[in-house]
Amino acid sequence: MxxxxxxxxxxxxxxxxxxxxxxxxxxxxxxxxxxxxxxxxxxxxxxxxxxxxxxxxxIMPRCQHFHDCGGCQWQNLPYDKQISYKEDIIRETLTHLTPVDEDIRSTLAGRVLKIIPSPQVYHYRNKLELSFGFSSMDTEEKDGKRIYFDNGPTVGFHQPGKWQTVLPISECHLYDEQIGQLLSDVRRFMEETRLPVYNPKTHKGLFRTLLLRRGIHTGEMMIGFVVKARKKELEPIFQHFMRFAGRSGLKSLLVIENMSLNDKPEEPKVHCLAGKPYITERLFDLTFEISPFSFFQTNTLGTEKLYQAIVDGAEITQKDVVLDAYCGMGTIGQYVARFAQKVVGVESHPTAIEDALKSAGKNRIGNISFYKGRMEQVIGDQLSPGGKYQFSVAIVDPPRAGMHPKALAGVLAHKPERLVYVSCNTATFARDLGVILKAGYDLRTVQPVDLFPHTAHIETVAVLQRKA
Structure with a gap:
């Protein structure tokens, strides 16, 4: 077919x-x-x-793992074709999924601008998360007991639908090249120490996941070993990890406890063996501290393009009071603050709020405040219309699920002159767009920004203007 x-x-x-x-x-x-x-x-x-x-x-994909890995969908397409298809997908999604009358829906595709390409097409990722495990695992019954056997430990990615095994990765053309060299060092470390890796079937073993981060502008690097062990069990083997301490550019060497069955621990215990428990990175002239679990866009140079598109679309002036909804560690709001009278960020994750407050202080930004809590609760309580702030501009950057209906209603109750909706999921944006248009707004532009070459992920910046 x-x-x-x-x-x-x-x-x-x-x-x-x-x-x-x-x-x-x-x-x-x-x-x-x-x-x-x-x-x-x-x-x-x-x-x-x-x-x-x-x-x-x-075209021939650059990576030998392309057909097995699942991390890239479109590496066999020239880059200009990839971004052209992304534009087409955005137009078609808005046209078919936005819940408004046909006469309005038919105009939406014309609001989509030419996509801003990623400054780097390969080696753009500043973060790499890998799993320790086995490339194959089998079981057999012996003396009434189930015995697990494998073909030796490795580190790599889980293939789609195969959570129990790991595809060994010898190369990846998406992550930063310095991270690739760091990964090679980790492989040698595994071979020489022969420390056991975690088995998801038996829940035994030490190494679970590997976290590598690098500041593209600063060159600072982080290694984080996520392990199933308590500090008391780890102390005898800490010296094995110290071989990485003197590596050029390494500013953070971490061992992170995770005793749960889940690969994403809610409250991980972080042991800093060398350097600091974070690295620093710059966006424009701002500096941010990135801890192992901080949310920081993985394409640093592309993020600067994205944030500039937000500022250009919002047309912020010194008279504007700006809402930064779902602000994370406050990177968008801190960049926007120089153009505005006041910026107010809202974020539910406590650690992200701590990071935001710390970086705003270090960046000497005095006209930004942060509220901790779920957006749908904060906008209806502390930040309800008629209260301390009346927002003339709203910037929303929700997760893939889009905005909670109460959160969106709360933002619209402020009647901001301009609403900038940053989306990583065009389908949920289309759903929310229908609500915004019916609330008395016009869609001015949808600016796609490609942060993830060779994948189907699409980022958009939509600018909406309140009708007079």
């Missing part, structure tokens, strides 16, 4: 009669043999069994 186009989420679309079939890891123009894996009403999901014909635009 022939792949017709790319859809939201990155899958290729084909048809069997009236049945729409979504096929991951395909591109338009390919002819493929498929196996259907799931039916959903009048659509289905499938996987590629065999590529029968290549697409005209298809």
């Amino acid at each position: 022939a792949i017709e186009k790319l859809t939201f989420g990155g899958s290729g679309l084909a048809h069997i009669g009236d049945l729409a079939v979504f096929v991951p890891s395909t591109i338009p123009g390919q002819k493929v043999e498929i196996v259907i894996t799931k039916f959903r009403g009048n659509s289905a999901e499938a996987r590629v069994q065999k590529i029968l014909r290549k697409a005209k635009d298809e």
Whole structure:
């Protein structure tokens, strides 16, 4: 069957009669043999069994792991084609999913601007998270007991749908090259120390995940070993980790306890063996401290393009009081503050608020405040209309799920002159856009910014103006 186009989420679309079939890891123009894996009403999901014909635009992917890893969807497309398809997906998603009348919906595609490309197409990621584990695992019954055996430990990525095993990664063309060299050092460390890795079936073993970060502008690097062990158990082996302490550029060497069954511990205990428990990075002329679990955009140079698009769209003046909703560690708000009278950030994660307050102090920004709490609660309580602040500009950067209805209603109750909606999920943005348009706003522009080359992820900056 022939792949017709790319859809939201990155899958290729084909048809069997009236049945729409979504096929991951395909591109338009390919002819493929498929196996259907799931039916959903009048659509289905499938996987590629065999590529029968290549697409005209298809190129050889740079990475040897492309067909197995799942981290990249479009590395077999030239970059100009990738971003062109992203523009098309945004236009189509807004046209089909925005819940407004047809006469309004038909105008939305025309508001989408030409995408801003990533300054770096390869090696743009400042953060890498990998799993320790085994590339294959089997079991057998012996004397009434289940015995697990494997082919030796490794470090890499979990393939889609294969959470128990790890694909060994010898190269990745998305993360920073210095991070790649650090990963090579970790591999040698594993081979020489032979310390055990965590087994998700038995919940035994030491190494769970590996966190590597690098400040692109500062060159500072972090290694974080997430382990299943208490400090008392770790102390005898701390000296093994100290081999990394003298490495050029390494400013943070961490061992992080995680005793839970979950790979993402809620309250991890961090032991700093060398340097500091954070690295620093710059955005424009601002400096931020990044701890192991800080949310900081993974494409530093692309983030600066994104933030400039926000400022350009918002047209902020010294008279404006700006809401920075879902502010994280306050990076957007701190950049915006120089243009505004006042910025107020709201974030639910306590650690992010601590990071925001600390960096705002170090950056000597006096016209920014932060509120800790869920957006839907804070905007209806401490920051309700008629209170301390009346927002003339609202910048919202919600998670992939979009805005909570009460949060969106609370923002709209302030009747800001301009609303800038930063989205990493065009489908949930389209849903929220319908509410905003019905509340008396016009969509001026949707500016796509590519922060994730070779993947289907899309970032957009939408600017809405309140009608007179």
